[in-house]
Amino acid sequence: LFRLDRTLFHNLNKLIILNLGHNVIKYLDEKSFQNLTNLQILNLESNHLLEIRTVLFENLKNLRIINLQKNFLKKINFNNLSNFTFKLDELNLAHNHLENLSYKQFENLSIINLIN
Secondary structure (H helix, E strand, O other): OOEEOOOOOOOOOOOOEEEOOOOOOOEEOOOOOOOOOOOOEEEOOOOOOOEEEHHHHOOOOOOOEEEOOOOOOOEEEOOOHHHOOOOOOEEEOOOOOOOOOOHHHHOOOOOOEEEO
8 A cells, every 4th residue: 555545535434443554655645534533543653654744634533542653754744733623642653754843743732642
């Protein structure tokens, strides 16, 4: 699996856990997860992602855990987190290539464990 297109999960609005780990995903369309309104756990571990943008999580009001470890992330664009209604319990960013990670990006979000 190299790429997620916006219609891949279109009719899976009851999905709670999505494990996309251990693929070679390089690109996530901004609308890839838009219909996964009940999603609680998102695992994107061990892929080839270079960047993550907050727009991916806009409709995921029940999201609790995001695992992004072991990617090629250089940039995490979490600029508008104060507009989100979900409360993350865990965000795993371990084993990436992050160049600039500021805790200010996360100050408006309740994160229990920020792992890096």
